[in-house]
Amino acid sequence: MVKKKKTKIGAKIGTAVLALVIFSIGYLFGHANLQLDSRYIPRLVNKDLGKPSDISFGLFWDVYNELTQDYLKNVDSKKALYGAISGLVNSLDDPYSSFLTPEESKSFRDDLFGKLEGIGAEIGRRNGVPAIIAPLEGSPAEKAGLKSGDKILAVDGEYTENLSLDEVVSKIRGKKGTEVKLTILGVGEKDPKEVKIVRDEIEVQDVTWQQKNDVAEIRIRQFGDNSFAQFRKIADEIKSKKISKIIIDLRNNPGGLLDSGVETAGYFLPKDSVIVKQQPKNGTTEEIKSTNDQIFKDEKVIVLVNKGSASASEIFAGAIQDHSRGKIIGEKTFGKGTVQIYKDLDLGAALKLTIAQWLTPNGRTIEENGITPDIEITRSDEDIDADKDPQLDRARVEINKM
Numbered sequence: 001m002v003k004k005k006k007t008k009i010g011a012k013i014g015t016a017v018l019a020l021v022i023f024s025i026g027y028l029f030g031h032a033n034l035q036l037d038s039r040y041i042p043r044l045v046n047k048d049l050g051k052p053s054d055i056s057f058g059l060f061w062d063v064y065n066e067l068t069q070d071y072l073k074n075v076d077s078k079k080a081l082y083g084a085i086s087g088l089v090n091s092l093d094d095p096y097s098s099f100l101t102p103e104e105s106k107s108f109r110d111d112l113f114g115k116l117e118g119i120g121a122e123i124g125r126r127n128g129v130p131a132i133i134a135p136l137e138g139s140p141a142e143k144a145g146l147k148s149g150d151k152i153l154a155v156d157g158e159y160t161e162n163l164s165l166d167e168v169v170s171k172i173r174g175k176k177g178t179e180v181k182l183t184i185l186g187v188g189e190k191d192p193k194e195v196k197i198v199r200d201e202i203e204v205q206d207v208t209w210q211q212k213n214d215v216a217e218i219r220i221r222q223f224g225d226n227s228f229a230q231f232r233k234i235a236d237e238i239k240s241k242k243i244s245k246i247i248i249d250l251r252n253n254p255g256g257l258l259d260s261g262v263e264t265a266g267y268f269l270p271k272d273s274v275i276v277k278q279q280p281k282n283g284t285t286e287e288i289k290s291t292n293d294q295i296f297k298d299e300k301v302i303v304l305v306n307k308g309s310a311s312a313s314e315i316f317a318g319a320i321q322d323h324s325r326g327k328i329i330g331e332k333t334f335g336k337g338t339v340q341i342y343k344d345l346d347l348g349a350a351l352k353l354t355i356a357q358w359l360t361p362n363g364r365t366i367e368e369n370g371i372t373p374d375i376e377i378t379r380s381d382e383d384i385d386a387d388k389d390p391q392l393d394r395a396r397v398e399i400n401k402m
Contacts, residue, residue, distance in 0.1 A: 060084070082349075090164050094354050095125035096340050098166045102348030107173055108166075116202035118173035119180065121146060122222075122254035123165065124310070124336065129153070130160045130168045133334060134252030134308035136202060136221065144197045146184065147381070148252060148308040153192055154183035166352075176201045207231045209238070215245040215399060217392075220264070223256035223312040228263045235267055235295050245399045246296065248316075249304045251330060251391070255311020258288075258339065265319045266290030268301055273323060276315045277359040278339060285359070300402040301326030302395045305373060310334035317371045318360035327398060328373040330391045337366025 067075050082101050089099045100108060110116060120139020121132050130152040135141035152160055155171040163171075172180055178199050185192045207230040209218040216238045220227065238246070255261070262275045269275070269290055278286045303317050303326060314333045320326045337358040343351045358366050375398065379391050 086164060086167075089351070089353075092354075094338075095128075095165055096336075096338055096352065097354045098164055098352050100166055100350040100352065101170075104166050104170050105344075105348055105350040107170065108342075108350070108352075117176050118199050118202065119144070119146075119197045120200070120202040121172075122252075122308075122310075123152065123169055123172070124254075124334070125165055126151070128161075130163075130165060133254050133310055136252075139202055140197045140200050144195050146182075146195065147187065148306070149187040151185040152182055153185055156181050157183075174199045205230065207234055209234050211241070211243065212396070214243060215247060215396065216241075216243045217247045217249065219249045220253055220313075222253055223260035223264065223316075225257065225260070227256065227260045231264050231267070239295065244298070245300045245402075247302045247304065247392070247395050247399060249392070250309045250313040250317060251304050251306040252308035253310070253313040254308070254334075255313055255336065258312060258315075261312030261315050262288060262290065263292055265316045266292045267295045268299075268320065268325055269323055270294050273319075274361040275319045277361065277363065278356045279359055280356040300399050302399050302402075303328050304330050304391055304395055305333050305371060306331040306379070306391070307334055307370075309371075310336040314366050314371050315358060315360075318364065318366060321371065321374070322361040322364075327375060327402070328371065329375045329377065329395050329398065330373050331376065331378055332372050333370035335366065335368045335370035337369070 064080070067080065068077075082099070085099045089097055116136075119141040120136040121141035122134045122136070123130055124133045125131065126149070132141070132146050132148055132150040132152070134148050135146050152168060152172075154160060155168060158171070160168050172182070174180060176199055180197055180199060182195045182197065183192050184195050206221045206224050206227040207218065208221075209216055211217075218231075218234060218238075220231065258276075265275050266273070271290055271293055273290045274287045275290055276288050278288060301320065303320050305313065305317050305328060309317065309330075310333065314335070314337060317328050317333065321328050338354045339356045339358060340352045341355050343353070345351055360366065360371075375394065377391050377394050379389060383390060
């Protein structure tokens, strides 16, 4: 779950950059933070400038100086900086907090806008191992047979155990037409297997729907930047057709933006209803309420979920369940109930940082617990291979009983 944090980014043109560099060097020299050694190589000497009061960064600068002065090969300063920051964030042992390089930040933004080049799968962590949360519909990942819960042991022969989640995602992504080789350990399997996947451009509509008899079946792939606008258009179509039964399919929906999930849930609940509660580390609780008018007041509602439903999907399902607005059918959800702030940094880099956890309107913790359906029913691999969908079939039966 991501909350946007707006930051002002000025245009970085050549003269501005040059002026900044000159100013920065002058500042460092002026504050005795930078000196030239006998070989006229800049060397940081004032290691205490701007440091936290409870820790010394002298060790860090000692190592940095050793690398730049005595290492056999040239040191890529930018790579060293990004690596140091990544290590700092990774020390939190939080799978959802990460430092994003400019390239990774661009990929993350493209995801939210529905612009993808890669295999088309949402990736998370389970027990410290990168795993498939959900392959996107029609994606190369789905066509290659990847399933929710599959562990990713290696990417192109490089083991993932010491890589951050964003590093794994970055290595899997790539230009259309290129190939990536994943070492996969499937759920319940003992031996890993290699899966070769050709990357493709993936543009998937976040929200789609179909009318099945007198039921509107809405599929929400993710709660992205454009999802609510798409949902609002579909809602107008459903209302115009006077359809009174709605099935919301959130299976394999990995979540996305909080605002999009809250606005969508608000179409089914009275205005000012609590959709979710936010709880930061100080223990206070903030209620996040619907602000838009309730469009679907009397329609019967069923929400489909599975173990690939995460984050905003769980918030949506939890709100519907706690307000007794409809039935939840399927499997227990993923259990991703924390919120990350997304902050733009210099040079196009960014920071994703976990700042709070989510609770359902009734105060249930989503993280690790997930949402337990009112009616639990699984869809096996055999069902999928046979093009059977017992979860959707059950939802169609139950909605006619409501």
